[in-house]
Each structure stands twice: as structure tokens, then as C-alpha cells.
Amino acid sequence: MIKTLAAQIKEFKKDSVLTPIFMILEVLFETMIPFLMASIIDKGVETGDIGHICKVGAAMAVLALCGLWAGMMGAKYASRASAGFARNLRKAMYDNIQTFSFSNIDKFSTAGLITRLTTDVTNLQMAYQMLLRMFTRAPASLICAMVMAFTINAELASIYLVAVIGLGICLVLIMSRATKYFQQVFKKYDELNASVQENISGIRVVKAYVREDYENNKFFKAAENVYKMFIKAENIIVANMPLMMFAVYACILGLSWLGANMIVVGDLTTGELMSLLTYCMNIMMSLMMLSMIFVMVTMSFASAERITEVLNEKADICNPEKPVKEVKDGSIVFKDVSFSYKKDSQESVLSDINLEIASGETIGIIGGTGSAKSSLVNLISRLYDVTKGEVLVGGVDVRAYDLEELRNQVAVVLQKNVLFSGTILENLRWGNKNATEEECKRVCELACADEFIENMPEKYHTYIEQGGSNVSGGQKQRLCIARALLKKPKILILDDSTSAVDTATDAKIRKAFAQEIPDTTKLIIAQRISSIKNADRIIVMEEGKINGMGTHEELMETNAIYRDVYQSQNQGGGDFDENVKQGGEKE
CATH class of the missing domain: 3.40.50.300 (P-loop containing nucleotide triphosphate hydrolases)
Known part of the structure; x- marks a missing residue:
């Protein structure tokens, strides 16, 4: 499946490669800012060295601007790559559908093919853009923040490690339960599209037999099925945010308590504690982005399978190796x-x-x-x-x-x-x-x-x-x-x-x-x-x-x-x- 879909990236490979590069650059620039902030507090604010504050502050401003530039470039290339990928998918599917014989067409419903060409491709486009940007940025930010935290103070940074492992286990459990609902929801989309298509194409018959109420109820049931399936999935995924915030506040409390004691005995500076608190937010936000990626990937996995079915469907009727090019008569x-x-x-x-x-x-x-x-x-x-x-x-x-x-x-x-x-x-x-x-x-x-x-x-x-x-x-x-x-x-x-x-x-x-x-x-x-x-x-x-x-x-x-x-x-x-x-x- 991945090989089939990846083949449609085609001329957007360059954009797909440049996006992760710029996202990593953005993370590197951002990761350096809390480290420099510790220097401002410890060597500038506490000592009253205005020159040091200005010098380091200017460096932080440059890093922020560089991070902004890298982020903009990453967004630009990601948008181009994902939109191009979606365009190629739609074209490849449409071109393949044109080669289908009647027996091939009979395998797919009209509503199902429309859903694949629209909703499913849109889901895959969003997931691809998120993979190029967030799936690069989140792990890179997580790793860089963890490395910098352990560089400052390994003992306090171990709090992050415990939080990351615990939160990671919870996220895997949540995603595994939500996946089955997302796989079912697109079948409900087919029913919804079928209801709309049938009603619009037969609108004259509907009005002639005064069946508007019946068709309205039929559509409402199809829409209700999609709604209920999404609610079931979202009710599971909604646990992401409370778990994430619990982990963030637990880390802040742990750092504040242990960090304050270490500052009193002289094993940690105020600036280092501030940097660790900042890295805490970086790490937790990275985990939040990873959870969002898992949600999108989970939703798009079902779409990817449905798109692949169309792309891999081979026409039952095709030209022989050396076809006859002339029909002599009408016998x-x-x-x-x-x-x-x-x-x-x-x-x-x-x-x-x-x-x-x-x-x-x-x-x-x-x-x-x-x-x-x-x-x-x-x-x-x-x-x-x-x-x-x-x-x-x-x-x-x-x-x-x-x-x-x-x-x-x-x-x-x-x-x-x-x-x-x-x-x-x-x-x-x-x-x-x-x-x-x-x-x-x-x-x-x-x-x-x-x-x-x-x-x-x-x-x-x-x-x-x-x-x-x-x-x-x-x-x-x-x-x-x-x-x-x-x-x-x-x-x-x-x-x-x-x-x-x-x-x-x-x-x-x-x-x-x-x-x-x-x-x-x-x-x-x-x-x-x-x-x-x-x-x-x-x-x-x-x-x-x-x-x-x-x-x-x-x-x-x-x-x-x-x-x-x-x-x-x-x-x-x-x-x-x-x-x-x-x-x-x-x-």
C-alpha cells in the first residue's frame, strides 16, 4: 500500500525532502533559545551585566527569526507537496477508472468511488502534510529538548523520561481503540454519498411521488450514522488532552519542588531551572503533536486502503501484446x-x-x-x-x-x-x-x-x-x-x-x-x-x-x-x- 501511494509523489519528491529539512532547522533554532535564556538570567540579570543581556538577547532574536523563516519555508514546501500528492492521487485513480471494464466497475459503487476521489484523498492530503511537518518536527523537538535537558541536569531531566514513557503507553492504548471506529466511518460516508446522489439524480421522481419527507429521513439516518461513529472515536481521543495536561503539570510540580531544593544547596541555578521548565513544555507539546499525528494517520489509514484498492485494480479487459489495428468488415x-x-x-x-x-x-x-x-x-x-x-x-x-x-x-x-x-x-x-x-x-x-x-x-x-x-x-x-x-x-x-x-x-x-x-x-x-x-x-x-x-x-x-x-x-x-x-x- 505504501509503495503504491508513494509512487504518486512523483515531481513533488524535492518538496517532500525539503520540508523535513526545514522543520529540523526550525527545531534546532528554537531549542537554542531556552539555553541562551538561562545565560541571560544567570550571567546578565543576576550580575546586572546589561551588555551580556543585550548580546545574548540579540542572538535569541536572530534565532527566533531564523526559526520563523525555516517554519515558513517548511509550511510552503509541505503545502505544495501535499496538494500535489492529492492531485496525482486523484488523477491516477480517475485515469485507472477510465480503463475499467464493466466488470471492474461492478465491483465499486458510484458513491464509493466519489468518496474515494474526494473525502478519502483529502484525508490523505492532510495526513501527508502532517507527516512531512509534524512527524519530523515532533520527534526532533522531543529529542533535542531531552538532550538539552539532560545536558543541564540529568537528575531533574529523568522526570521527563518517566512522563514520556507513561504518556506514550496511554496514547498507544487510546489510538488502538479509536482505530476500529475510524475504519468503519468511511463506509458510512459511502452510504451518505449514495443517499445524496440518488436523491439529486431522481429529484423529479421524488417530487412526483411527494417523497421528500422519506428522502429527508433517509439522509438524516445516513448522516446520523456518520455522526455516531465519529462521536465514538472522538470520545476515546478526547482523553488525549487531559492526560497531556496532567503530565505537563506533574512535571512542572516535580521540577519546581526538586529544582528549588537544588537551588538552595547550590546544585542548580535559577536560569537552568527556567530552561528546564521551558524544555518541559517543548517535550509535552511534542508528545501532543505526535498524538495528533496518530489521530490523522489512524483516520487516513482506512482512506489509504480504499484509495489503494482503486489504484491496484487492474482492468479485466486490455489490449493484447500485438493488437490488430484494422477491422476489415462488419461480419x-x-x-x-x-x-x-x-x-x-x-x-x-x-x-x-x-x-x-x-x-x-x-x-x-x-x-x-x-x-x-x-x-x-x-x-x-x-x-x-x-x-x-x-x-x-x-x-x-x-x-x-x-x-x-x-x-x-x-x-x-x-x-x-x-x-x-x-x-x-x-x-x-x-x-x-x-x-x-x-x-x-x-x-x-x-x-x-x-x-x-x-x-x-x-x-x-x-x-x-x-x-x-x-x-x-x-x-x-x-x-x-x-x-x-x-x-x-x-x-x-x-x-x-x-x-x-x-x-x-x-x-x-x-x-x-x-x-x-x-x-x-x-x-x-x-x-x-x-x-x-x-x-x-x-x-x-x-x-x-x-x-x-x-x-x-x-x-x-x-x-x-x-x-x-x-x-x-x-x-x-x-x-x-x-x-x-x-x-x-x-x-
């Missing part, structure tokens, strides 16, 4: 394909799929909910890898292709249509960042999106809100289809992508595809048979297997499921899942 072949989302799963989502699709062919895919239609087409663009068998595109196994090249030639319009904040043109250019406005307009004509875009005040420069919240479901689907067409793919997959489009517009889109992109292989998943009726072939899926395949006329004669669905849709019904059950019973 697709499934050979004995089986697939399950979890490698160790005993049940397959897809089983024994054998299928050949010629380049330029239009294939309709229909089936009930959970029949694995989407899973089938996701294997083509290698969003998932097959568990068994192979999928060939252009005569080559998809696992042999360069991922970028394959996905550029296999355009997928997923079930969940996503638009990003920006203009319509900016969203369309996700398909081709170099596309001209004329090319964008052309694909919008094919997807029948130009019909509503031209009626907008700013037309193609109209701003789309995050998630496409200011356009309708059908408009969003047509924009997503246009975006996919802009890639000029050899294979176009429409995964139930016209479900929110009226039948007339759906027919226009299909007609435009047939006329304008005849050489592109088209796979259309649909619930309406009218959307795929004119396809070259139609595949009927049931429980992860191909139940039937053929033209509309062939399936009407040979496949009971397809026939019953067609009849029910023509009669005004059309619940596919229900008809699959009825058809299965009839067969």
Missing part, C-alpha cells in the same frame, strides 16, 4: 459462446450461442426481460469478455483487436441513454471529435433528430443539461443514435434505443438506415415487432439461449413465442414477458 460470428458476469459463477447468462451474421445484414433481436439480449451484443464491442467460446468481428477474435479500433468500428447505443452537459454539437462530437457541423447535421437527419433541433432557438448550439434533463426521452435517444452514426461504424448496435420514439419516427429511422448505411451491419434490440419486422433475420432470445431465428414470415410459422407476441401487439397488447410465458406453455 460477426459467435462460436459456442457462454458468458457469466462473475467468473466463478456456476450459472451462465448466455449458453451455447452459435450465430453467423454477414457484413451489412440487419438483425433484429427480441426477447423478454432477462433473456440476455444486451449481454449478447455487449460481447461484440468487448464491453465484457466471453467466459467460453469466441466472438469474431471481421473474421478476427475481438480479444485480438486494439480496443480503441474495435470500439470505433462497433458503435453501441446502450439501453440507458446518456448525454453530457454541453451543446448539442459537443455531445454529437463524442462520436467524432473532428466532425464538421455539416457532418453532425447529416447524422441528425438520419436519426430524425433534426426535426426538433431546428425548432430550438439556438439549434445545434443549444445547451444540454447534465444527463439530458432538458430534452425528452425520445429526443435523447435520437441524439444518441446520431452520435453513434458519426463514428461511421462497420457495426451499429441499437439496444432498445427507439423505445421512447413514436412508431412513425421509428419507421423513418429504419428507412434512413436501409438507404444511407446499407454496408453497416445493424443489430436492433426491440420490444416492438414493428421495429424489426423488416430485418433480414430476427433472433428470439429466451433465458440466455436462441429460441428461434429467421425472417418475420418464417418465425410466424415456426416460433410460437414470436407469433403470440405479434398477435398480441396487433391486438393492442404487447407485454412481451407475459407472451413469452404463454408462448412457452403452448410450445
Whole structure:
């Protein structure tokens, strides 16, 4: 874990090295001041030597200024190093997340990834800055003060040794008890973020069903859980200060009592006693800083583990050593394909799929909910890898292709249509960042999106809100289809992508595809048979297997499921899942 995190320091190594150096210099300058103060009292104040007081006082002022300068430089470099470290961590995590396949993404919740990129990184940034500054300063100050105290009077300085050992044992016990609560609190943060994200993204549904009170209570419970967990940890850590102050006052009392007796008999001077009392505060404050460091490290340890999980997660799907850089055509072949989302799963989502699709062919895919239609087409663009068998595109196994090249030639319009904040043109250019406005307009004509875009005040420069919240479901689907067409793919997959489009517009889109992109292989998943009726072939899926395949006329004669669905849709019904059950019973 430490090695993984340390690798992200990168260009801030120099700042990370300079910070401890300046902190040690600051400690050295500060440690000399009490020593000189003893000289002022013993050789200046008691003897009335004004010259000595001025000389030593000037030296103390110089040391104080030097300590101030060293402290400022240490703070400067520590801030730069910790902020840079946090920046690199966020970038490394974000970059790694971009390489994840769908199976990798499934391991992490969205709220969990957001917490890792924000709260967890902030905790680690604060801990790193504290380590660079305080973790150097506190031990250095402790050691220097102890050395100077023993130099002045070893017998009195032994009081510090007893206090340090006793206090150290207490701090270890406190930290060990608090650690388990800090490790749990960030899981509660995930629940809190999940509640916020779910509420905001679904705010229209919340208001439509008047569930504001329910969502408020849900958020309050998540916030309350975080609060309670922090309270449990803080109730333990709060013992730090009383223990520290008890140790400080005990040392002062011990020094005052024993020191006064030693001054009376002449074994100690007043100035030396004053220096020892000052070093007492230095030592105890160093222990206080160490306890704060332990608190931060304890809190950040859980964050460090969570960040490391993301950084160490390796993409399940990656390029082969010598990838194929060209997709010859849009032909697709499934050979004995089986697939399950979890490698160790005993049940397959897809089983024994054998299928050949010629380049330029239009294939309709229909089936009930959970029949694995989407899973089938996701294997083509290698969003998932097959568990068994192979999928060939252009005569080559998809696992042999360069991922970028394959996905550029296999355009997928997923079930969940996503638009990003920006203009319509900016969203369309996700398909081709170099596309001209004329090319964008052309694909919008094919997807029948130009019909509503031209009626907008700013037309193609109209701003789309995050998630496409200011356009309708059908408009969003047509924009997503246009975006996919802009890639000029050899294979176009429409995964139930016209479900929110009226039948007339759906027919226009299909007609435009047939006329304008005849050489592109088209796979259309649909619930309406009218959307795929004119396809070259139609595949009927049931429980992860191909139940039937053929033209509309062939399936009407040979496949009971397809026939019953067609009849029910023509009669005004059309619940596919229900008809699959009825058809299965009839067969």
C-alpha cells in the first residue's frame, strides 16, 4: 500500500525532502533559545551585566527569526507537496477508472468511488502534510529538548523520561481503540454519498411521488450514522488532552519542588531551572503533536486502503501484446459462446450461442426481460469478455483487436441513454471529435433528430443539461443514435434505443438506415415487432439461449413465442414477458 501511494509523489519528491529539512532547522533554532535564556538570567540579570543581556538577547532574536523563516519555508514546501500528492492521487485513480471494464466497475459503487476521489484523498492530503511537518518536527523537538535537558541536569531531566514513557503507553492504548471506529466511518460516508446522489439524480421522481419527507429521513439516518461513529472515536481521543495536561503539570510540580531544593544547596541555578521548565513544555507539546499525528494517520489509514484498492485494480479487459489495428468488415460470428458476469459463477447468462451474421445484414433481436439480449451484443464491442467460446468481428477474435479500433468500428447505443452537459454539437462530437457541423447535421437527419433541433432557438448550439434533463426521452435517444452514426461504424448496435420514439419516427429511422448505411451491419434490440419486422433475420432470445431465428414470415410459422407476441401487439397488447410465458406453455 505504501509503495503504491508513494509512487504518486512523483515531481513533488524535492518538496517532500525539503520540508523535513526545514522543520529540523526550525527545531534546532528554537531549542537554542531556552539555553541562551538561562545565560541571560544567570550571567546578565543576576550580575546586572546589561551588555551580556543585550548580546545574548540579540542572538535569541536572530534565532527566533531564523526559526520563523525555516517554519515558513517548511509550511510552503509541505503545502505544495501535499496538494500535489492529492492531485496525482486523484488523477491516477480517475485515469485507472477510465480503463475499467464493466466488470471492474461492478465491483465499486458510484458513491464509493466519489468518496474515494474526494473525502478519502483529502484525508490523505492532510495526513501527508502532517507527516512531512509534524512527524519530523515532533520527534526532533522531543529529542533535542531531552538532550538539552539532560545536558543541564540529568537528575531533574529523568522526570521527563518517566512522563514520556507513561504518556506514550496511554496514547498507544487510546489510538488502538479509536482505530476500529475510524475504519468503519468511511463506509458510512459511502452510504451518505449514495443517499445524496440518488436523491439529486431522481429529484423529479421524488417530487412526483411527494417523497421528500422519506428522502429527508433517509439522509438524516445516513448522516446520523456518520455522526455516531465519529462521536465514538472522538470520545476515546478526547482523553488525549487531559492526560497531556496532567503530565505537563506533574512535571512542572516535580521540577519546581526538586529544582528549588537544588537551588538552595547550590546544585542548580535559577536560569537552568527556567530552561528546564521551558524544555518541559517543548517535550509535552511534542508528545501532543505526535498524538495528533496518530489521530490523522489512524483516520487516513482506512482512506489509504480504499484509495489503494482503486489504484491496484487492474482492468479485466486490455489490449493484447500485438493488437490488430484494422477491422476489415462488419461480419460477426459467435462460436459456442457462454458468458457469466462473475467468473466463478456456476450459472451462465448466455449458453451455447452459435450465430453467423454477414457484413451489412440487419438483425433484429427480441426477447423478454432477462433473456440476455444486451449481454449478447455487449460481447461484440468487448464491453465484457466471453467466459467460453469466441466472438469474431471481421473474421478476427475481438480479444485480438486494439480496443480503441474495435470500439470505433462497433458503435453501441446502450439501453440507458446518456448525454453530457454541453451543446448539442459537443455531445454529437463524442462520436467524432473532428466532425464538421455539416457532418453532425447529416447524422441528425438520419436519426430524425433534426426535426426538433431546428425548432430550438439556438439549434445545434443549444445547451444540454447534465444527463439530458432538458430534452425528452425520445429526443435523447435520437441524439444518441446520431452520435453513434458519426463514428461511421462497420457495426451499429441499437439496444432498445427507439423505445421512447413514436412508431412513425421509428419507421423513418429504419428507412434512413436501409438507404444511407446499407454496408453497416445493424443489430436492433426491440420490444416492438414493428421495429424489426423488416430485418433480414430476427433472433428470439429466451433465458440466455436462441429460441428461434429467421425472417418475420418464417418465425410466424415456426416460433410460437414470436407469433403470440405479434398477435398480441396487433391486438393492442404487447407485454412481451407475459407472451413469452404463454408462448412457452403452448410450445
